[in-house]
Amino acid sequence: MPLHSLQRLSPTAVLGLWHLTETPAELWPLLPQASTYQTLLPATADARRQAQWLSGRVLIHRLLSEAELAFPAEIQVRNDATGRPWLVGAGLGDTVSLSHSGQWVAAVLARGGRAGVDVEEIRDKAQRLASKFLAPGEWAAAQAAHSPGAADASAHYTLLWSAKETLYKLAAQRGIIFKTQLLLGEFEWREAGEIPATLVLSGAETRHCICYSQPSPGYVLTYCHEPIP
CATH class of the missing domain: 3.90.470.20 (4'-phosphopantetheinyl transferase domain)
Incomplete structure (x- = not known):
């Protein structure tokens, strides 16, 4: 189309x-x-x-x-x-x-400026691999947001993975560790919104904002553009 x-x-x-x-x-x-x-x-x-x-x-x-x-x-x-x-x-x-x-x-x-975008089909893979890419605080917050077996848990974890993918693309560097260098702050889980994020590179921390939405049922989209100051 x-x-x-x-x-x-x-x-x-x-x-x-x-x-x-x-x-x-x-x-x-x-x-x-x-x-x-x-x-x-x-x-x-x-x-x-x-x-x-x-x-x-x-x-x-x-x-x-x-x-x-x-x-x-x-x-x-x-x-x-x-x-x-x-x-x-x-x-x-x-x-x-x-x-x-x-x-x-x-x-x-x-x-x-810098830009990053990621679209993901919602699957349970991100939830199964959460311990490998989420910091302990991020994982605890995600677990607290859903009751065991909740239908929307897979969407939430897929969103977290997607947000880190967008932040990784924004950084434009290889060898970044998702669990310790791409950090997501607290946010209210909705169909669309913003996620505060922190990028840790060479001992320095920078703050960013990842926007998210659902282009259609079963998918999540995250993106960020930062113009030249």
């Missing part, structure tokens, strides 16, 4: 969502410079992964053309050595963050 939504986060950044229903064959004609992207498509990707990969780049190009942020006309989306997307042909400091899960693809496109 076409671009699902475009949300202005600031004068220099937009958040876009794509509801993925297309096959790879349907996505290729929507992608500028398709011949170039054919050489970049991961050779081992199955049809589902191909569709997610392609729709992410279709979404970014749609944002480039519709977001009115004055990007150069000829831009390609590539991945660096860590797997993060970057914009070939864009200005110094221009940034993009991309995520896909199930039927949703999300991207934040910004002219300067």
Whole structure:
């Protein structure tokens, strides 16, 4: 389907969502410079992964053309050595963050500053792995928020994982330990809201705000954009 939504986060950044229903064959004609992207498509990707990969780049190009942020006309989306997307042909400091899960693809496109976005299909995996990525206080707070076996517990833990993924992308560094360097503060669990967060790098702490919502039942979305001061 076409671009699902475009949300202005600031004068220099937009958040876009794509509801993925297309096959790879349907996505290729929507992608500028398709011949170039054919050489970049991961050779081992199955049809589902191909569709997610392609729709992410279709979404970014749609944002480039519709977001009115004055990007150069000829831009390609590539991945660096860590797997993060970057914009070939864009200005110094221009940034993009991309995520896909199930039927949703999300991207934040910004002219300067830092950005992170993550979309996750709600599963019980995050709850099972909570002790590995949540600090003791975060885990205790999550456990206190739900009675044993509560139906919305999986959504809560998936949200916590997603928020840390967004904070990790905002940091743009490898080797970060989710449990000790990506910390989430207290918040009221709702369908949409904000989560205070702390990033611990090189002994210094910085404060951030992670926004969250549910693009559709069964999914959570988190994102953050911080313009240049």
